[in-house]
Amino acid sequence: MRLFYKKCSNLLGLYKAKRWTILDAYYVTTRYPNSLPxxxxxxxxxREAAENAVALAEEIVSYVEGKIE
Structure with missing residues (x-):
């Protein structure tokens, strides 16, 4: 059962990490305004995209805080 939990936990982590890659698109384009010629x-x-990005960032912070506690 422990092995099953570990595998499921790893899959959940991969799923979340894949969702979080959406934030990569914001890094360069919002930091350097001329990156979109x-x-x-x-x-x-x-506004909706910004709210979604903030929600994802909050999810990441919560996930990391849970890992370091």
């Missing part, structure tokens, strides 16, 4: 950041990143 034909785009205006305000048109690319909507």
């Amino acid at each position: 034909d785009g205006i950041l305000a048109n690319v990143f909507t």
